[in-house]
Amino acid sequence: MRARSVLTSAAAALAFATLASLAASAIAATDAPDPAADAKAFKKFFTDKFPKVKVEDFVNGPYSMNEDMHKQWEEKEQFPPYEFALEAGKEMFSKPFKNGKTYADCFANGGIGIRQNYPYFDEKEGKVVTLELALNRCREANGEQPYSYVKDEMASLTAYMAFTSRGKPMDIKIPSDPRALAAYENGKRYFYTRRGQLNFSCATCHVQSPGERIRAEILAPAYGILNAMPIYRSEWNGMGTISRRFITCNSQTRAVPLEPQSDEYRDVEYFLSYVANGLPISGPGARP
């Protein structure tokens, strides 16, 4: 009897000591942002939560969460609804501007197979630059009007660029620039901050509840969620870019959406893409 109580108190002391050291390391972790550790923990969270899902299948969003949907989608992929946009994008991409130059002149490798490098941190500008932003800057530099950031032409162009990059692993770098780290941290903060009348954060749906139903929809996991962009959504009856997805997410939780390509949206795209490093590009995607 006595021996046992000594034993339990010893165990309790040990447990306390472990807890204290855990707490200390947690404090250290919050003091110094460590994106690499974040990415590792992010991946581990999803692979632990969904041990049956193959890692590279997470990019297929809701389809990775539900077997029936996965089958339906495989059938749909033989004849995907984004085909028209893809073809339009290919045509637009190769058609020269009025000054004779093309999109290929604005991008590395002629714009082919580079989707996995976006968004990147521009050290000259001190901000995150997304593919959509780079496309519109390319247009403006060549004397053309910029496109809407949310759909139509922009989504067709990014659909084509994503298609040429399919299967390539997401490869986002955070340069050793305090502003890059700050942008990453800002994106992370935006992702985990609750907002709107429903008091949801991005993480409420896409970290806490992937695979759960929200009305008729199945929520996609945040891990690799941008790899499938842009997407054809049956609900939208058309294509949409990352900006369109963010805006709709905000308004569905009854928060005030930001302007497309505002700093916060760029930063949250940077954060989400960074933690999905290594997952293949699967865009353009089709979603219900």
Added chain:
Amino acid sequence: MASSIRVRATANGDLTDVQALIQHPMDSGFVKDAQGQLIPPHFIQQLTFEHNGKTVFLADWGPAVSKDPYVKFSFKGGAKGDDLKISWVDNKGATDTTTAKIG
């Protein structure tokens, strides 16, 4: 301009599986635009699939069919290499036709 019709037809034993995707606004006539003006009705009224001159699938469509409609069906009698002719007519009299090979 590229064709508004995308077709894939595959022979599968004595059945031929056909899938088609058609690009069309399919405006019902009941929707208003951003200025509050009604968007006039504009939809496909008839869709025809012909195999060796014989109609194998005929659809009479109305405003309730969604934008960029998708059709899937199968029929008996098709063989690999045969031609399948697809055409549609909309309520404004516009039309488009394409011919696909059964694969």
